[in-house]
Amino acid sequence: MSQPGGHVHNAVAAAVEVVRASGLPHRTDAMFTTIEGEWDEVFDIIKRATDAVLEASPRASLVIKADIRPGATGEMEAKLDRLESAVDARRTD
Incomplete structure (x- = not known):
């Protein structure tokens, strides 16, 4: 079950497989x-x-943060795009 040194990558990999199989946008x-x-x-x-x-x-730990914006889609990428635009704008100021 758990791995020497406290590594949890196999357990996390199992969770990531579930997320990837969902077809929802994820990172x-x-x-x-x-x-x-x-x-x-x-x-x-x-x-x-x-x-x-x-x-x-033998255990799972979760941190859940929700950004609920009814009607908004594609925000995972759009937020990063807005951030990069702001960073670029600061470089040219």
Whole structure:
């Protein structure tokens, strides 16, 4: 189950597989996985990903942050685009 040295990458990999199979827009970095979608879809994926972790590990820890904007789509990319535009604008000021 758990790995020497406290590594959890196999358990996290199981969760990431669930997220990737969902078909929803997502991004995984060193610390978090961001998922974009409708409330019920996203929380179903969170539950299934957590269950996948618990199959590979004796415990799961979650940090959930929600940005709820009814009607907004594509914000995962759009937020980054706006940030990069702001950074570029500061360079030219």
